[in-house]
């Protein structure tokens with residue numbers, strides 16, 4: 088098995104920063120690469136906040152926190168990943184963008200470096216095929232929030248070598264995670280089952296089966312889920328869920344992966360970078376943020392924090408303008 092000491096993480100978003108944290112926590116040296124300084128700053132802030140809470144709760148000393156942060160190097164330069172034994176890519180679910188990155192990394196890194204993708208819906212082989220190291224290429228799919236969720240899906244393509252697979256599997260275990268092996272099919276195990284469930288919740292809302300609150304409550308209290316489907320959709324991100332659903336629909340051409348009629352509108356602000364991103368639920372944090380949605384067409388001009396989320400949901404289903412504000 089290959090010896091892993093230094094791990095490169097590409098992308099410092101929600102998943103990338105969480106991955107960098109758990110990898111550094113397990114004692115590895117980490118190099119995190121982003122395309123803009125503000126994304127690096129955001130990633131560092133997220134990790135620092137998590138660790139500060141751990142120190143406050145007495146789970147970690149201030150010295151341990153400083154040491155852990157000292158193991159992470161932040162960079163805008165792809166070349167800084169040259170010394171990594173393993174590179175974990177956690178950028179946006181955009182195949183051409185990922186392929187471009189892998190082509191560059193393949194030219195840059197020594198042959199022994201193993202590449203893994205944290206993709207949640209693309210096939211790993213679609214990325215491995217643009218490199219000359221398909222045998223040293225696998226998938227490692229983490230779950231949000233990465234420091235909390237125990238599962239990692241280890242994805243083995245038809246070309247992943249036995250040695251790479253075993254190295255990556257043991258690496259996942261060394262992070263304190265519980266790995267499962269999944270075939271290189273779009274969505275692997277979890278999203279294959281989770282996405283149709285989340286999309287069905289939207290369909291149930293559209294069909295008037297229940298309100299956002301009642302559907303969430305039903306699944307939490309009836310099935311002991313920690314979050315209802317709408318809270319989970321907002322937690323994963325409507326834009327991310329929408330991207331995943333479309334990729335899986337393209338792959339399988341099965342109705343159960345087709346984003347429901349309204350979901351494109353719901354995720355529209357997030358996809359286009361509009362602010363704030365749409366959402367089904369109002370968490371206490373969101374409730375504190377006062378937002379005014381104005382719509383000349385239907386007269387929806389309200390303080391978002393004065394509306395129950397079910398009313399916002401109703402209004403959003405009927406009023407595209409609300410999604411834009």
Ligand code: CAA
Pocket residue numbers: 137140144207229230231232233234235236278313314319323
């Ligand atoms: N990052 C790090 N730690 C976090 C966290 C975050 N974002 N959110 C919560 N935690 C920690 C808290 O610090 C707390 O730890 P301690 O008890 O040790 O202090 C612990 O998690 C529990 O948190 P809370 O008491 O605040 O809240 P909770 O009990 O409701 O748990 C939750 C929060 C863990 C997120 C829980 O609601 C949950 O498991 N939700 C479901 C999450 C899920 O399904 N994730 C998978 C999404 S699918 C995906 O990621 C893959 C994909 O491709 C789409």
